[in-house]
Amino acid sequence: xxxxxxxxxxxxxxxxxxxxxxxxxxxxxxxxxxxxxxxxxxxxxxxxxxxxxxxxxxxxxxxxxxxxxxxxxxxxxxxxxxxxxxxxxxxxxxxxx
Numbered sequence: 001x002x003x004x005x006x007x008x009x010x011x012x013x014x015x016x017x018x019x020x021x022x023x024x025x026x027x028x029x030x031x032x033x034x035x036x037x038x039x040x041x042x043x044x045x046x047x048x049x050x051x052x053x054x055x056x057x058x059x060x061x062x063x064x065x066x067x068x069x070x071x072x073x074x075x076x077x078x079x080x081x082x083x084x085x086x087x088x089x090x091x092x093x094x095x096x097x
Contacts, residue, residue, distance in 0.1 A: 013061065013080070017073075021080035028085040037075075037082055046089035053083045 011018075035041060038052055060076045 017077060017080060020077045021084055024077060024081040025084055028081055030085065030089075033078070033082055037078055046086040049086050050083065050090075053079055053086065057083060 034049060037056070038049075057076070057079045060071070060079060063071045064073075064076065
């Protein structure tokens with residue numbers, strides 16, 4: 001199983017992008033937003049969804065770093081919002097006593 005919490009914690013993205021994503025969390029609607037972002041019905045669980053969103057985010061980050069004119073900051077923020085929201089849907093790891 002992929003540890004998405006670690007992957008997201010290790011993301012090195014501009015602070016403004018992450019701040020915008022955190023602010024957008026309150027307006028996130030899984031059914032509506034994932035259908036729009038993934039251009040299909042959302043996968044069944046958050047783990048599969050997180051894999052697809054991570055791939056999309058990595059492509060956006062590569063486009064941003066290249067300075068490509070096709071980069072969409074609003075799409076990048078939307079993907080980051082979805083990543084953060086889906087992460088909250090994962091079960092918490094068991095704590096050892």
